[in-house]
Amino acid sequence: MENTCSQTPEQDALITERQHSIVTTGNTKTSINCTDDSLAGSVSQRACVFCGARVVLNPVTDAVHLVHGPIGCAAYTYDIRGSLSSGSEMYRRSFSTDMKEKDVIFGGEKKLAACLAELAEKHHPPAIFVYSTCVSGMIGDDIVAVCKEASLTYDIDVIPVESSGFISGNKIVGYRAAGEALLRLITPKEGEVIEKTRKLNFLGEYNLGGEKWVVERYLREIGIEINVAFTGDSTVKALKKAPGSCLNIVQCTGSMHWVANQMYEAFGIPYLDVNFFGAENTAESLRKIAAFYDDPEISARTEALIEREMQAVKDVNEKYRKSLEGKRAAIYVGGAFKAFAIIRQLTELGMEIVLTGTQTGKKTEYERMGSLLNEGTVIIDDANPAEIEKFLIEKKVDVMAGGVKERFLAYKLGVGFIDHNHDRKDGLIGFEGAIRFTKEVYATTCSPVWKYVRHEYGETDQ
Amino acid sequence: MLDCTPKGPVDTHKTGTINPIKTCQPLGAMYAALGIHGCLPHSHGSQGCCAYHRMALTRHFRDPAMASSSSFTEGASVFGGAGNLKTSIKNVFAIYNPDIIAVHTTCLSETIGDDLPTIIKQSEIPEGKYVIHANTPSYHGSHITGFSNMCKGIVSYLAESDGNPKKEQLNIFPGFVNPGDMREVQRIVTEMGIPSIMYPDTTDVMDSPLLKTYEMYPSGGAKIEDIRDSGNSKLTLALGAWSSAEAAAILQDKCGVPGVPLKLPIGVKATDALIMAVKDGFGVDVPASLEIERGQVIDTMIDTHFHYQGKTVAVFGDPDLVIALTEFLITLGMIPKYVITGTNGKNFEKIINEMLEEAGIEGSKVKAEGDLFDLHEWIKEESVDLLMGNSHGKYIARAEDIPLVRVGFPISDRAVHPLMPVTGYRGCLRLIEMISNTLLDRRDRDAADEDYELVL
Ligand code: SF4
Numbered sequence: 034m035e036n037t038c039s040q041t042p043e044q045d046a047l048i049t050e051r052q053h054s055i056v057t058t059g060n061t062k063t064s065i066n067c068t069d070d071s072l073a074g075s076v077s078q079r080a081c082v083f084c085g086a087r088v089v090l091n092p093v094t095d096a097v098h099l100v101h102g103p104i105g106c107a108a109y110t111y112d113i114r115g116s117l118s119s120g121s122e123m124y125r126r127s128f129s130t131d132m133k134e135k136d137v138i139f140g141g142e143k144k145l146a147a148c149l150a151e152l153a154e155k156h157h158p159p160a161i162f163v164y165s166t167c168v169s170g171m172i173g174d175d176i177v178a179v180c181k182e183a184s185l186t187y188d189i190d191v192i193p194v195e196s197s198g199f200i201s202g203n204k205i206v207g208y209r210a211a212g213e214a215l216l217r218l219i220t221p222k223e224g225e226v227i228e229k230t231r232k233l234n235f236l237g238e239y240n241l242g243g244e245k246w247v248v249e250r251y252l253r254e255i256g257i258e259i260n261v262a263f264t265g266d267s268t269v270k271a272l273k274k275a276p277g278s279c280l281n282i283v284q285c286t287g288s289m290h291w292v293a294n295q296m297y298e299a300f301g302i303p304y305l306d307v308n309f310f311g312a313e314n315t316a317e318s319l320r321k322i323a324a325f326y327d328d329p330e331i332s333a334r335t336e337a338l339i340e341r342e343m344q345a346v347k348d349v350n351e352k353y354r355k356s357l358e359g360k361r362a363a364i365y366v367g368g369a370f371k372a373f374a375i376i377r378q379l380t381e382l383g384m385e386i387v388l389t390g391t392q393t394g395k396k397t398e399y400e401r402m403g404s405l406l407n408e409g410t411v412i413i414d415d416a417n418p419a420e421i422e423k424f425l426i427e428k429k430v431d432v433m434a435g436g437v438k439e440r441f442l443a444y445k446l447g448v449g450f451i452d453h454n455h456d457r458k459d460g461l462i463g464f465e466g467a468i469r470f471t472k473e474v475y476a477t478t479c480s481p482v483w484k485y486v487r488h489e490y491g492e493t494d495q
Numbered sequence: 496m497l498d499c500t501p502k503g504p505v506d507t508h509k510t511g512t513i514n515p516i517k518t519c520q521p522l523g524a525m526y527a528a529l530g531i532h533g534c535l536p537h538s539h540g541s542q543g544c545c546a547y548h549r550m551a552l553t554r555h556f557r558d559p560a561m562a563s564s565s566s567f568t569e570g571a572s573v574f575g576g577a578g579n580l581k582t583s584i585k586n587v588f589a590i591y592n593p594d595i596i597a598v599h600t601t602c603l604s605e606t607i608g609d610d611l612p613t614i615i616k617q618s619e620i621p622e623g624k625y626v627i628h629a630n631t632p633s634y635h636g637s638h639i640t641g642f643s644n645m646c647k648g649i650v651s652y653l654a655e656s657d658g659n660p661k662k663e664q665l666n667i668f669p670g671f672v673n674p675g676d677m678r679e680v681q682r683i684v685t686e687m688g689i690p691s692i693m694y695p696d697t698t699d700v701m702d703s704p705l706l707k708t709y710e711m712y713p714s715g716g717a718k719i720e721d722i723r724d725s726g727n728s729k730l731t732l733a734l735g736a737w738s739s740a741e742a743a744a745i746l747q748d749k750c751g752v753p754g755v756p757l758k759l760p761i762g763v764k765a766t767d768a769l770i771m772a773v774k775d776g777f778g779v780d781v782p783a784s785l786e787i788e789r790g791q792v793i794d795t796m797i798d799t800h801f802h803y804q805g806k807t808v809a810v811f812g813d814p815d816l817v818i819a820l821t822e823f824l825i826t827l828g829m830i831p832k833y834v835i836t837g838t839n840g841k842n843f844e845k846i847i848n849e850m851l852e853e854a855g856i857e858g859s860k861v862k863a864e865g866d867l868f869d870l871h872e873w874i875k876e877e878s879v880d881l882l883m884g885n886s887h888g889k890y891i892a893r894a895e896d897i898p899l900v901r902v903g904f905p906i907s908d909r910a911v912h913p914l915m916p917v918t919g920y921r922g923c924l925r926l927i928e929m930i931s932n933t934l935l936d937r938r939d940r941d942a943a944d945e946d947y948e949l950v951l
Contacts, residue, residue, distance in 0.1 A: 073579040074537070074586030076563045081543020103602045103633035104512060104837075105519030109547035111887070126868075131512035132634050137606060148511040155501050155508070167541055167603040168634060198543040199567045199603055418561060419591065422709065437550055442559045445709045486705060 076417045080392075081198035083166050084110070085207020089288050090162050090194065090214060091124055092116035092239050092264040093272065097158040099128045101145050101176060102166030106198070107131075115241040119266055123158060132168060141174045146183065153187035159269040160190035162214060170197025190269065192217055204367070204392065208288040215263060216295055219275045227277040232260035233322070234278045236293055236304070237285030237370075240265025242460035248309050251463060255323060255334040263289060276300040280325055282307045282318075287368040287395075310374030312346040312467040313381070342464035349468045350382060353475045358383035360431040360478055363424065365390045365416055365439055366453050369398035375434050375453065376405050378470055387428040390416045418442055432478040447486040449477035500868065505876045513868035514887065516811050517837030519633035520641025522548040523671060523738075524599035525562050527645035530695020532716030533594030535587055536562040539580055539609065540601025544633075555905040556674075556701040556913045561711060563587050563596075567603060576609045577617075584618040584626055593712065595625040595719060599645060605632035625719065627652035637838040638904075639737045639813050642671045646742035649694060649722060656726035656750035665773065666725045666752060667693040668742050670735030670759050670815050671904065672918065674702040674715075679916035680734070680760060680769070686782055687773050692725045693717060702914050726750035730776040732769065735759045735815030737838060759815045760918045761926070762823025763792055769919075788920040795927055796827065802931040802951075803881075804828035811835045811870055811884035812903035814843050814863070820883065820902065820917075821847055823926065825854045832858075832879050835865040867891065881934065898933045902926070 083106055091098060091114045100107035107129030118124065130148050132141050145163065152161060161183070165176050176193040184191040196210045221227055233252075238245050245265040252259060260278045261271040281296055281304035283289045293304040305325060307318035316339045323335040362384045364375050369391050376386055386406055390413035394402070402412060411424050421439060424430075425446050433443040436454035443450040451473050453461065461470050521538055525548045528536035538545035545564035552560035563586075565571070565579040580598070587596055598611060611628040620626050629648035631641040646668060665684060669677045674697045681698070684691045699715025725731075725746065731754040733743035743754030755776070760769040767789075774781055807830045810817050814836045821831045834847045843863040851859050860873055871891050878895055882888050885903045892899035906912050916922040935951050942948075 072582075072586060073566045074563050074583030074590070075566070076535075076561055076591070080546040081541050084543050084546070099511070103519055104515055104517060104637070105521065105544060105547070105602070105633045107512070108515045108518035109551055111515065127512075127514050129512045129515065130510075131515070134632070134635050137602075137632075137634050144510065147509075151508055151510045155506075167543075167601070168606055171603060171606045199541040199571070200569055418559065419711070422711070438546070438553055438559070441553055441557055442709075445559060445703075445705060447705070 076419065080204055081167075082200045082204070082207035082210065083164060083196040083198045085204030085288075086164060086194050086196035086211040086214070087207070088114060088204075088239075089208055089211035090264060092118075093160070093162070093267055093269065094118040094124045095121035095159055095268045096124060097126075097128055097152050097156060097161040098124060098164070099130065099145075099148060099152065099161055100164045100166060101130045101132070101141060101169045101174065102164075103132045103168055104129055106164075106166040114239070116239050116265055117241075117243050117246075119246075120268065123156070128152065130169075137168060137172055140172060141169055142176075142179050145169075145174065145176065145179050149179070149183040149187075149191060153183065153189060153191075158189065160192060160218065162192050162194050164194045165197050167198040170195070170199070190218055205287060209291055211288070212292040212295070215272070215292060216299075218269065219272050220299065221273075221276060227274060230258075230260065230277050230279065231326075232258040232278050233280040233282055234260050234275050234296075234302070235262040235265075236281050236283040237287075237289035238262045238265045239285075244309075244460040244462035244466065247460060247463040247465060251315075251319060251338060252322070254338055255319065256328070256331045257322065257326065263292065276302070278302055280305065280322075282322060284308060284370065285368055286370050308370055308374055309462045310371060310466065311378040311381075311470075312343060312464050313377060314374050315463050315467070316343060346464050346467050346471075349471055353471050354383050356475060356479050360384050361387045361429055363388035363421075363428070363430045363433040363435075363448075365413070365421060365433065365435040367392050367436065369394040369402065371453055372402060373398075373405065376402070378467060379434075379474070380405075382471060382474065384432075384474075386410055387430060388413070388421075388424045390414060422446065432474060447483060449474075449480065449483070451477060500871050500875055505872045507865075507869040507872050512837075512866045514871075515837050515866050516835065516870075516884070516887070517637035517639070517813075518551065519544075519602070519638060520631035520636055520644065521545075521599050521601050521633060521638075522551055523638035523640065523642030524597070524629050524631045524645035524648075525549075525560070525641075526552060526638075526671065526697070526701075527642045527649070527695045528562075528597030528599070529560060529700050530697040530716055531595055531597065531649065531722070532700075532714075532718050533712045534597050534716065535591050535593035535595075535712075537564070537583060537587060537596050537598045538562055538601060539565045539576060539583075539598050539611070539628075540603040541565075541567040544601045544603075551905060552701070554907040557910060558701050558703055558913075560701070561591075563591070565604070571607075575607055576604050577614045580609070580611075580614050581618045584615075584620065588621050588624060591711065593624075595627065597645060597648070598626060598628040599631045599641065600629075601631070602633035605630065605634075625652065637813075639671055639815070639838050642738050643741050646695065646739060647745050650725075650742050650745045650749065653719060653722045654726040654746055654750055655723050656752075659727065661729040661752070662724075662727050663690070663777065664724075664728045665689050665691040665776065666728045666731035666743075666746070667691055668731065668733045668735075668739035669693055669696070670738040671813060672734075672759065672816075673913040673916070674698040674700070675912075675914045675916045676759075676918040676922065679919040679921055683760075683766075683770065683785065683919050684773060686784055687770070687777075687779055688782070689773055689777050689779065692721045692728060694722050694725070726752065728752050730755065730772075732757055732772055734769070735819075736842070737814045737840060739815075758822065759819040761816065761819035761922060763789070763796075763826055763920070763923055764822055765819050766919050766923065785920070792920045792923045792927075795924060799927055799931045800828060802934055805830065806880040806934065807832040808881040808883060809833040809835075809870060809874060809879045809897075811865075811867065811882075811888065814838050814840060816903050818843070818846055818850075820926075822850055823923070824883075825850060825856070827927070827930070829881075829930075830856055830859070832860070832877075833870055833873050834859065834861045835870050836863055837866060839864045871895075881930065883930075898937045900926075900929045900933050902929075 111127035694717035
């Protein structure tokens with residue numbers, strides 16, 4: 034397909050104010066801007082504080098998640114998370130106070146209290162998370178007080194999550210609000226003692242498509258138990274045992290570094306960064322964890338597992354490498370840890386990364402990203418569709434890894450697509466996830482459908 | 496989720512909403528705005544909403560939905576969003592170069608009380624370009640209200656009358672339906688030989704073909720000059736009371752074009768009504784081609800009536816759709832046992848109850864401003880043979896082992912539906928096909944070996 038950019042050249046898709054949010058490896062001296070608010074008027078792919086808090090907390094399976102605001106915020110997050118549960122399905126229901134005009138004028142606290150009463154009495158959840166949204170924050174509803182009151186009346190944890198969307202355009206602020214809520218939940222009540230164990234907590238793992246279960250299986254094989262994940266397939270009861278762990282491993286750093294630091298300070302639990310996306314990363318992470326336990330038995334089992342699984346991955350990758358070698362890829366995902374993993378995996382398949390970016394990357398993460406990439410690769414923070422479009426065309430991209438809003442843009446440009454979003458249901462973690470990823474990359478990059486796109490009318494043979 | 500109701504006797508909840516059948520106004524406004532050619536919808540509020548609406552539309556239509564945001568942060572929330580909107584308008588024209596920006600508010604900018612008409616007047620708008628707006632607070636109504644409000648905005652800003660005797664052309668407000676439905680309605684009217692102006696018109700925007708180049712503003716959408724000219728039309732048909740009636744009323748007031756409110760043309764009766772309105776309005780005959788189509792529907796109904804007649808069905812979704820669909824289901828001899836919408840409006844219950852009464856159907860439950868939790872509780876008490884509604888119904892369908900026919904918005908787990916009509920006679924055939932085949936599939940699945948038949 035002959036593609037021209039839908040933007041006229043003089044506009045060139047690049048807003049001057051955004052110049053510093055886009056760098057090219059090798060030839061830009063300045064470092065990337067990534068903490069700026071999105072420009073007013075841009076078509077940003079970013080979401081809001083509420084969204085950040087909601088994605089982090091939502092996988093707590095037996096809690097009621099009550100969104101305090103007009104219906105929209107709750108409706109858009111109604112079961113769109115791919116987190117699986119081994120027990121309760123409570124978390125997948127969409128609870129909202131559904132604020133109306135009169136609540137906005139007279140305040141929504143009464144309605145919130147009434148909802149909490151009905152939910153507590155009817156559903157008996159062990160905890161209710163109450164999310165504030167733009168409107169409830171704006172009109173100044175005191176959700177902290179209402180939650181406290183309900184907590185005392187019904188003797189369950191009713192935890193406010195201060196996530197009004199307008200506080201910032203950056204989801205990270207919402208991650209922090211979720212982190213605060215989690216700490217509030219797990220901090221032992223006065224006089225309560227949590228028994229110390231040799232188990233670890235898995236922070237920043239949301240059990241998308243059962244991903245937590247995969248890692249849990251690996252760890253069990255090498256002799257290590259997961260206490261609880263934050264927050265994939267977790268329950269309120271299990272989370273409350275978190276302070277008893279000997280180690281926190283952190284995968285999604287954007288959402289959980291802060292929590293890990295707090296837990297170190299409060300409970301003395303050290304943490305390690307891990308990344309189970311991609312075979313090499315998985316092996317490295319397992320080794321790191323084994324080294325922490327410093328037990329020859331664990332180390333031996335770890336090496337055996339890695340050897341066995343790596344062989345399987347190698348076999349698959351070799352099979353597909355032939356078709357994928359030299360193809361050009363773009364990556365635009367939410368967090369940097371995912372970008373790192375995808376860069377590595379695609380590079381292992383012989384593909385060339387020509388464009389990367391994230392919604393919420395930090396400066397140091399972008400620097401590290403730059404060091405992983407060949408010269409000439411474009412790196413974008415908070416990209417808008419016009420920029421993505423421009424670079425997909427300019428860099429003649431064959432396949433893109435991204436989230437739901439990028440999918441159809443890529444397709445329209447004749448570019449293959451791999452979903453690496455927080456709502457996917459097929460896990461991509463661990464060795465088996467690496468294999469699935471390779472197969473997906475192959476399926477979309479080499480699909481016969483592109484023959485119909487890239488050729489003249491009536492010609493479809495390559 | 497699969498079993499989403501608490502144990503114990505049926506007791507629908509009294510506070511809040513659980514598992515909504517609606518979403519908020521801005522989404523509807525964004526969808527309506529996408530039905531103007533060369534338009535970039537703009538969400539005046541914080542980024543989250545805009546991202547969510549784009550995502551929700553993208554999931555349903557499987558096409559990119561572009562829209563910009565005023566990107567409110569705390570500053571805007573304290574000092575008002577005027578600065579953000581002016582900067583946005585400047586930036587959007589400079590970067591994305593649309594013909595028109597359609598601004599809608601969010602609950603946040605409404606709560607702050609931003610005065611949009613004034614801010615727009617004070618903004619720099621390039622020669623020949625337009626900025627229009629609609630107030631769409633999320634704490635009132637639903638996405639259907641937002642769709643209606645943006646339609647009103649389009650009329651108030653753009654439609655004009657030259658004051659000459661009216662032209663032999665028809666305006667159509669299609670309601671919140673898929674592009675496939677809009678195309679079908681246009682086809683019927685064209686078949687009758689009447690030139691028409693439809694807006695919003697999302698054909699070739701949200702079902703855009705993959706051609707050689709990608710366009711940020713696809714070729715579809717109602718042209719501004721046509722919208723302007725709609726003030727000179729002879730007649731307006733407003734399809735769907737919730738989504739279209741108010742815009743038609745404004746056009747009537749503003750330009751003197753008489754507006755006829757109709758149901759969404761789903762089902763034989765409602766399609767007949769559409770065709771009769773065109774026939775009466777323009778004094779044309781119904782062409783043989785449409786009579787043949789209608790005859791095919793009747794013929795098919797006879798061929799299939801025993802598949803579905805007497806079966807009970809639960810219908811949920813947007814009010815205009817549910818009303819027309821319920822009418823059709825009654826025509827098919829089905830029994831709408833539960834009829835529910837998330838949107839408010841007292842008329843909903845009245846209209847449905849009258850239809851049921853006329854058909855002699857007793858014991859049905861009807862509710863406006865309900866949710867899927869209510870529906871699930873009812874179904875637990877007494878089940879039905881078929882569910883009809885959007886994808887969110889799939890959990891009830893599975894938990895209670897009831898087949899689901901997907902119709903309405905949003906449908907996030909099936910493809911092709913935005914291109915296929917449920918309106919017009921063709922839509923009747925498609926609905927019959929879906930209903931019949933779904934029930935027959937179920938029958939095959941449940942049949943004992945000795946009852947498993949080749950011919951059904
Ligand atoms: S930006 Fe505000 S109103 Fe919009 S979805 Fe986020 S919290 Fe809700």
